[in-house]
Amino acid sequence: xxxxxxxxxxxxxxxxxxxxxxxxxxxxxxxxxxxxxxxxxxxxxxxxxxxxxxxxxxxxxxxxxxxxxxxxxxxxxxxxxxxxxxxxxxxxxxxxxxxxxxxxxxxxxxxxxxxxxxxxxxxxxxxxxxxxxxxxxxxxxxxxxxxxxxxxxxxxxxxxxxxxxxxxxxxxxxxxxxxxxxxxxxxxxxxxxxxxxxxxxxxxxxxxxxxxxxxxxxxxxxxxxxxxxxxxxxxxxxxxxxxxxxxxxxxxxxxx
Amino acid sequence: xxxxxxxxxxxxxxxxxxxxxxxxxxxxxxxxxxxxxxxxxxxxxxxxxxxxxxxxxxxxxxxxxxxxxxxxxxxxxxxxxxxxxxxxxxxxxxxxxxxxxxxxxxxxxxxxxxxxxxxxxxxxxxxxxxxxxxxxxxxxxxxxxxxxxxxxxxxxxxxxxxxxxxxxxxxxxxxxxxxxxxxxxxxxxxxxxxxxxxxxxxxxxxxxxxxxxxxxxxxxxxxxxxxxxxxxxxxxxxxxxxxxxxxxxxxxxxxx
Numbered sequence: 001x002x003x004x005x006x007x008x009x010x011x012x013x014x015x016x017x018x019x020x021x022x023x024x025x026x027x028x029x030x031x032x033x034x035x036x037x038x039x040x041x042x043x044x045x046x047x048x049x050x051x052x053x054x055x056x057x058x059x060x061x062x063x064x065x066x067x068x069x070x071x072x073x074x075x076x077x078x079x080x081x082x083x084x085x086x087x088x089x090x091x092x093x094x095x096x097x098x099x100x101x102x103x104x105x106x107x108x109x110x111x112x113x114x115x116x117x118x119x120x121x122x123x124x125x126x127x128x129x130x131x132x133x134x135x136x137x138x139x140x141x142x143x144x145x146x147x148x149x150x151x152x153x154x155x156x157x158x159x160x161x162x163x164x165x166x167x168x169x170x171x172x173x174x175x176x177x178x179x180x181x182x183x184x185x186x187x188x189x190x191x192x193x194x195x196x197x198x199x200x201x202x203x204x205x206x207x208x209x210x211x212x213x214x215x216x217x218x219x220x221x222x223x224x225x226x227x228x229x230x231x232x233x234x235x236x237x238x239x240x241x242x243x244x245x246x247x248x249x250x251x252x253x254x255x256x
Numbered sequence: 257x258x259x260x261x262x263x264x265x266x267x268x269x270x271x272x273x274x275x276x277x278x279x280x281x282x283x284x285x286x287x288x289x290x291x292x293x294x295x296x297x298x299x300x301x302x303x304x305x306x307x308x309x310x311x312x313x314x315x316x317x318x319x320x321x322x323x324x325x326x327x328x329x330x331x332x333x334x335x336x337x338x339x340x341x342x343x344x345x346x347x348x349x350x351x352x353x354x355x356x357x358x359x360x361x362x363x364x365x366x367x368x369x370x371x372x373x374x375x376x377x378x379x380x381x382x383x384x385x386x387x388x389x390x391x392x393x394x395x396x397x398x399x400x401x402x403x404x405x406x407x408x409x410x411x412x413x414x415x416x417x418x419x420x421x422x423x424x425x426x427x428x429x430x431x432x433x434x435x436x437x438x439x440x441x442x443x444x445x446x447x448x449x450x451x452x453x454x455x456x457x458x459x460x461x462x463x464x465x466x467x468x469x470x471x472x473x474x475x476x477x478x479x480x481x482x483x484x485x486x487x488x489x490x491x492x493x494x495x496x497x498x499x500x501x502x503x504x505x506x507x508x509x510x511x512x
Contacts, residue, residue, distance in 0.1 A: 093407050149349075180407070
């Protein structure tokens with residue numbers, strides 16, 4: 001498994017190199033499910049490169065990925081979950097605050113995850129049998145403090161409508177941030193800079209964070225408190241296990 | 257004036273060096289106007305250092321600064337406007353997404369401004385008679401595109417209450433971001449990654465951005481469309497001049 005993780009680090013770093021090299025290429029932008037759901041030829045190219053490298057090296061392994069409808073269920077066999085560019089709208093407009101994410105499962109059990117914040121050059125990796133690192137720094141588990149001492153990250157729609165009590169939770173915290181990228185938000189949690197994150201997201205958005213977070217005292221659940229289904233889009237949270245009960249009082253009150 | 261700008265660049269970079277060097281020092285955190293309005297000994301030390309260097313070099317010059325009640329009006333004489341740490345809550349919790357800001361006025365006319373995104377090591381400087389740079393890169397003026405192609409940055413309270421139509425404006429844009437720092441939000445506008453920013457802020461929050469933005473096709477106004485008063489907290493926007501009329505249709509509809 002150590003070799004497989006080293007291989008994963010290498011291909012994710014190569015994906016970041018590719019994106020930095022082509023950062024100012026002309027983009028061919030398409031809209032998927034709506035006017036703000038963008039995809040570019042870079043998302044497709046990065047996914048294609050990752051999938052090719054994986055299937056060349058591990059021909060038996062399967063893929064669950066954002067683009068092109070690759071949806072092998074994580075529950076069966078050796079499955080790589082891929083988000084080639086998380087935060088595509090930031091990638092298109094800002095050229096920062098986007099991430100490459102990869103997670104690896106065997107028969108439904110997460111073995112390791114990787115989030116690469118490309119422009120900060122921060123590679124988060126580990127989980128399963130491995131400690132979690134940001135580059136060469138081993139990350140430390142969550143340390144509890146009062147809610148009011150922590151920032152929260154959230155999807156903007158939840159905030160605007162106070163869905164799941166998100167605005168109320170924000171009011172009792174140190175403040176709310178909206179970064180427009182699950183990967184960037186999760187990486188800030190793993191670094192200890194953000195308490196929790198809430199959004200409507202897909203398995204490729206949360207798989208890597210869930211595997212790494214488990215090592216550091218966090219849990220990834222849907223907002224009903226159940227395990228994510230690893231199949232469809234759901235309202236998802238990543239929160240410290242010791243803060244779950246307190247946070248759920250807001251979610252329950254705010255449930256529409 | 258060129259010498260004065262070079263001096264300003266030097267002291268702002270030194271402030272950033274100080275903050276990076278002391279990034280993991282124990283913080284003495286106080287609350288100013290409310291539970292989320294934090295100040296630390298670092299804000300006070302950085303301001304003290306900046307003020308000392310300015311008044312040693314330019315004994316006639318005056319100061320308008322965030323901490324310690326230094327409030328010489330910008331309209332009279334040579335006045336430095338200082339925000340020692342913009343985004344203190346990010347500084348405390350995340351150790352990133354905070355900025356040092358300085359602006360310089362003569363008899364009310366902005367001569368130059370500086371925003372230093374400390375952890376990205378991006379120094380934005382210029383305005384008045386100077387071009388605007390991010391480090392060694394000269395920045396280019398705003399290029400118009402449809403609203404739906406741009407991200408917006410906003411204060412979270414305006415979003416939650418749809419004050420000034422902020423949620424409606426967000427719905428017609430590519431998305432909303434909340435960074436918790438005026439300086440970081442403005443620097444993203446100057447880089448072309450964000451269209452506009454809206455928040456309840458003070459002169460030290462917007463002075464540097466207003467001077468630099470003017471060179472690049474942006475204007476800083478209060479949300480009634482008037483010039484900021486450079487004295488008190490106000491609802492403020494920085495928007496491209498060519499987008500002002502379109503954006504004001506949202507502000508007017510949403511005014512409470």
